[in-house]
Amino acid sequence: MSFFDLKDTLRPFTALKQFGKKPHTINYPEKTVEASDRYRGLHYNDLDDCIGCGNCSTICQNAAIDMIKIDGIEGKNGDSGLRPRVDNGRCCWCALCVEVCPTGSLSLTKDYNYVTDDADAFLWTPGVDNPDGKDRISFSTADGVSLNDFKRIPMPELEGMERVKSFAEAVIGYNEEQARAEASRCISCALCTEACPDHMHIPEYINAIARGNDADALRIIYDNNPLPEMCGKVCTRRCEDVCAIAVRGEPVAIRWLKRYATETALTSEITREIVNPEIKEPNGKKVGIVGAGPSGLTAAYYLALRGFDVTIYEANAKAGGMTMYGIPKYRLPLESLDKQIEYIEKIGVNIKYNTKVGKDISFEKIYKENDAVFIGVGFPKAWTLGIDGEESKGSMQAVNYLHMINADENVEIGDKVAVIGGGNVAIDAARVSARFGAEVTILYRRRIEDMPADWEEIEGAEDEGINMVPQAIPIKIHSDNKGNVKSIEYLLAEMVPDERGGRPKPVAIEGSNTIMEVTAVMGAIGQQGDYSFLEGEYEEKIKVDRGRFAVNDDQQTSDPKVFAGGDAVNRTADAISAIADGLRACKAIDKMLVGN
């Protein structure tokens, strides 16, 4: 080819034909190009929807997100109070933070990153620095793309009408595969840890289960809960209420996962082998404990591990308190509780059964013989309904009924039972009665959605054919001439909004009297304490305030040597709060007596 090939020399000049054309890269007057509808630009965060779970910060592989405190946003149950701040010097706009955000509050906008001489502008607090960013949201999870697993692995259960035929455990439990899958939904935000009264290490043990390391999970669980299988079956699980996944999906089944891990240890020996806790040399200090309920057992277990000589005085023939004599066996089988208590005793806790303080032994003796005392006597006495006819035969208190059934005693209830109340005790009494073949109706003053009982318990009761009559206020129990319960009379109520903003109040409708034929009535409207064992100077020294022991943050009563916890102290009245109290008291006693 010659250099002067005419065609190849002239052809490039065809470029000249472009001259008259409209340039495609230059705009006069200059205008900003609108980014596409999916553009990944500066972040926006809906500060109200955000719960500060920090999952964005965890996924960001550039460590571009810090969770920071923001003026005007306070932490609360289910909200850490922190919000993400993005370092735009590190961000690569991958938007993974958006796709793992469980609430959907975080998104990217059409806003371009910009150049400025303000170095601090790199630090961008979405939603704070662009409060109007909502209008320019582009890349979000609104189109349904999300990397959270919102659906729970269903818990296998006996079918409702099958359940009522016996006291067999209704919930069957996850198998290994189900547990791993359920555990894998957790995003380890730890909002649950905050919400748990006992601050259990939830993300840690769930993570162990997800990794297939059940033994580790059990060890982590026993770190601050010596009755975990009980909690795994019946805990009120406030952790699940705040689960970040629950904002748009179903909460991780934290309780069932704990249950799974604890059930992998079939006997108390296996529990001991796996947990293998360090037990300190005896330190020569003695602690006496009144009541072997969850609070007393917890204080005892951890004190024993720390080298204390611990004795529990328990009025009943078995330990466990209300978890033994209150909670029905189809929810918490006897063998399960026995296994856990056996393990606690193996660690060195000494329990004196059938020893009622104030009757079989004086409080004074315990007080004088020990270096510290813990009181965990619970709330054993039921409130009566305070209506006519309550003394009739066949009218009883639900807690007493449950106690007798759990103690294997015979109770005559006939075939038609009315239970008064809307809490867990009411539901338990109703479901137990149904297992004895009775037709059961629950009468509750407010609406079903106002019932304090666990929603799963309410559903369970409905599945088992239990009738619910909401907005019903009992006014009288009628009896026949032999003094046996014949019927219950109640008024219907309407819900009136509370002027002070509280929950609506039931107000009886005059003339709405309804009579229902029944063979037994069970009251379940709450319990109270019984502190008659505190005699003489102790009644004075250990202060009770509105029915509960007055304690400081260390569970210490007005007598520095005496600590108290559980239902006799806190209003939450659940096992996990009692456990938390017991652990707190243990730490305080250790600090007081040994200085640890």
Next chain:
Amino acid sequence: MREKATTLYIGPQHPGITGNMMVRLKVEGDTIVKATTEVGYLHRAFEKLQEKRNWLQSFTLMCRFCVPETDPMEESYARAVETIEGREVPERAKYIRVMVLELARLASFMLWYGGQNGSLGLYTIGQWSVGDRNYILDLFEELTGGRVYHMYIWPGGVRRDLPKGFEQRVLKTMDYIEKRLDDYDDIMFNNAIFKKRTQGVGIVDKETAIEYGVVGAVLRGTGIKSDIRIDDPYEVYDKLDFEVPTAEGGDIWARALVRRQEARQSIRIVRQVIADMPEGSVYNRIPNPQKWTLPKGDAYVRTESVRGEIGLYVASDGGLYPRRVHLRGAAYVHGITLLEDVLKGSNVADVSAIMNSLGTCPPEIER
């Protein structure tokens, strides 16, 4: 009389090369007698970082391996993970992946047009092709939210479905680009200067190509027909009708001819996948990334990038992170060993043109 040898340094900053690297040249007159490449300016240790990033986080690092070749990297990683895990990819996602990969080829060819000509002092075409490339980047922005780093092909499929009416906009852009390729021909392939500067320059012969493990247009420019999309097809390439162009001579010119044709083949493929694309979901969702483990195992996947075959090795020890990620890229061989060889005996003025023509890409070499 032999001229005295001197040493010249090209780079690490030099307008003729993408990314930073240096070539140390020993020259006699304007003839190179020895070339030594020096890399190390761009090492970001992505492969190592991935050992401490979970399986999802690692995906976002892939596109950074090589700026003009982001999508083949994402594709390779996704396919490796899917192979180890046995994760299915919905049919629609496979079509979308091929569309993205071919659009990415086109965008990359447009950059090459600019770079190859620019290295010879022919700047007009670069103004055109880089401007035209923006129309493809607009499509990417619309589809993925990003123009260059797409982070779109993820394990299990692609991140989002096509926006409404997207197919039409792609076809329109293809028509436009196809016309523009003719304009490029006029001032490039029918240009005496371009011919003079590229024919017989930077020659790689068949034997050397095979010996060095050369791939892509460099290999095809020696007359050897080889393309992973045909030889070991992935996604839906086996259902598509396209040609693998070759040329004889092994010089810059031959390689340019190959690329020129390949750009047109990409347009042809994009049109086919849009016509054949089935309805359906676009991804099989991975689990919660924080808990996502892959079974123990490994995978080596091959993908045809613009530079040629790339191989990605990914190993899992059953944990939350890759145990090892390793890329066998085209640029490492082409831009170091082969380049040193080809430069020997070449003219100093041709260094940039040869580097470009071999597909030297420092970011990919160093990762």
